[in-house]
Amino acid sequence: MQKNILVRNNVKVFGNGTQPMLFAHGFGCDQNMWRYITPAFEEDYRIVLFDYVGAGKSDRTSYNAERYSSLHGYAQDVLDVCEALELQDTIFVGHSVSSMVGLLAAVEKPEYFSNLIMVGPSPCYINDADYIGGFERKDIEELLETMERNYIGWANFLAPNIMGNADRPELGQELTESFCSTDPVIASQFAKATFFSDNRKDLFKLKVPSLILQCSEDIIAPVEVGNYLQENLSNSTFKLMKAKGHCPHMSEPEETIMYIKEYLG
Numbered sequence: 001m002q003k004n005i006l007v008r009n010n011v012k013v014f015g016n017g018t019q020p021m022l023f024a025h026g027f028g029c030d031q032n033m034w035r036y037i038t039p040a041f042e043e044d045y046r047i048v049l050f051d052y053v054g055a056g057k058s059d060r061t062s063y064n065a066e067r068y069s070s071l072h073g074y075a076q077d078v079l080d081v082c083e084a085l086e087l088q089d090t091i092f093v094g095h096s097v098s099s100m101v102g103l104l105a106a107v108e109k110p111e112y113f114s115n116l117i118m119v120g121p122s123p124c125y126i127n128d129a130d131y132i133g134g135f136e137r138k139d140i141e142e143l144l145e146t147m148e149r150n151y152i153g154w155a156n157f158l159a160p161n162i163m164g165n166a167d168r169p170e171l172g173q174e175l176t177e178s179f180c181s182t183d184p185v186i187a188s189q190f191a192k193a194t195f196f197s198d199n200r201k202d203l204f205k206l207k208v209p210s211l212i213l214q215c216s217e218d219i220i221a222p223v224e225v226g227n228y229l230q231e232n233l234s235n236s237t238f239k240l241m242k243a244k245g246h247c248p249h250m251s252e253p254e255e256t257i258m259y260i261k262e263y264l265g
Contacts, residue, residue, distance in 0.1 A: 005080045005081060005083075005084040006081075006084055006085075007059060008053060008058060008059045008062045009050040009051055009052070009053065009058055009059075009077055009080070009081055010031070010050060010051045010056055010057040010058050010059075011048065011049070011050045011081055011084070011085070012031065012047075012048070012049040012050070013046065013047065013048050013049075013085065014042060014046075014047050015038075015041070015042035015043070015044075015045050015046045015047040016042065016043050016044070017041075017042075017043070017044045017045040017046050018046055019044075019045050019046065019089055019090075019091065019114075020045065020046045020047075020048050020085070020087045020088075020089070020090040020091065021041055021045040021046070021047055021048065021090070021091045021093060022048040022050075022078070022081070022082070022087065022090050022091070022092050022093065023037070023038065023047070023048070023049050023093045023094075024050070024052075024078060024092065024093065024094040024095065024098035024101060024102060025051070025052070025055065025056075025095055025098060026094075026095040026096030026097055026098055026120075026247075027096060027097050027187075027190055027191065027194050028055075028155075028159070028175070028178055028179040028182055028187060028190075029055070029056075029095070029175070029178050030051045030055050030056025030057070030178065031049035031050060031051050031056055032056070033095070033178070033247070033249065033250060034049060034093075034249060036249060036250060036253035037093075037249050037253055037256060037257060037260075040257040040261070041257075041260075045091070048081065048085065048087070048090075050077070050081050052068075052074055052077050052190075053068065053077060054068065054182070054183060054186035054190065055182065055186075060183065060186070063186060065189060068186075068189060068190065068193065069189065069192075069193060070193050070197070071097065071100055071101050071104055071193055071194070071197050071199070072104060073193075074097075074098075074101045074193070075101050075102075075104035075105040075108065076105075078092070078101060078102065078105040079105050079108065079109055079112070082105075082109070082112045087112055088111070088112065089113075089114045090112050090113050090114060091113075091114055091115045091117065091264065092105070092106065092113055092115070092116050092117065093117040093119065093260070094116070094117070094118055094119065094121070095119045095120060095247070095249060096119070096120050096121070096122075096220065096221070096246065097122075097194040097197070099116070099118035099119065099120070099121030099122075100121065100122070100123060100197065100199045100202075102116050102118070103116060103118075103199065103202060103203070103206055103210075104199070104202060106206060106207075106208045107202060107205045107206055110207050110208055113208045114208070114209075115208065115209050115210065115211065115263075115264070116206070116208055116209070116210040116211070117210070117211045117213070117260055117263070118210060118211065118212050118213065118229070119213045119248060119249055119256065120213065120214070120215055120218060120220065120221050120246050120247070120248070121212060121221060121225075121226075121229060122134070122220065122221040122225045122229075123198070123199040123200045123202070123203060123225070123228070123229060123232075124197070124198040124199065124200050125140065125194070125195050125197075125220070126140060126195075126196075126198070131200070131228065132222060132224040132225070132228075133225060134219070134220065134221065134222045134224075134225065135195070140195045140196070143158075143191075143195070144188065144191055144192060144195070147184075147187070147188055147191060148184075148188055151180075151184040151187065151188075152180055155176055155179035155180050156176055156180075158179070159172055159175040159176035159178075159179050160172030160173075160175070160176060161219060162175060162219065162220055162245070162246045162247070163175045163245050163246065163247055163250070163251065164217060164218070164219070164244045164245025164246065164247075164251070165244060165245050165251045168251070171245075171247070171250055171251055174250070175247065175250075200232070203229070203232040203233050204232065204234070206233060206234070207234075207235075208235075209235040209236070209237075210233055210235065210236045210237070211236070211237045211239065211259070211260070211263045212226055212229050212230055212233070212236055212237065212238045212239065213239055213241055213248065213256065213259055213260075214226030214238065214239065214240050214241060215241050215243050215244060215245060215246060215248050216240060216241060216242065216243065216244055217244040217245065218244070218245060218246045219246065220246045221246065223240065226238060226240065237263060239259045239263075241255055241256070241259065242255060243255050243256070
């Protein structure tokens, strides 16, 4: 069973330390997106990388549409990896939707985790009364309809906008290629699970300390979202980054590393 999970999620373990740092990629991405960050930590930590089922070099035959129809299915991937490797005292680093996946995992099995580091997190993407998530529901519905009609066109339009940093088009190009390499059916289901998720009621359940890394000028997670998280996550630390766009681990790795190291002390 353990071996199957390590193959299923394409798990890679390296580094000279003992405390695990588990890195979880965002929508349309894979573990390769962490390559600018992990070298700064591999001397002091045990680095664990993986791909969610359906992403990267995971075993796509293990994909189950019912399991992955909600973020709980992805949280189960995280818990499966923790169990297979017998991880304890884990520093979980999650990008974007993986921040909430990590939160769900840590609420269910807090004994696995020492800290959650959330890079560009959002508990809910849809505006709701006084809550600003950044999108109207109809915007999300149109986005997903376009995605199902013309996935490649959708990826070519959206990925560079998510990345930001238009002066460095190679960053947007890498994200576009990553989106385009994902199975469109799986990507569509992950997008629905992501953009229709609402984890605001789960925030108060988290007992594990967290770091919120909020980007400036992020179309996916506006600053209001970061402020909301800080107010509603007990034992949280909030940092507003100079980094623009939604992927600071790729666009501004030095700043990302600096805040993580500062937080871990």
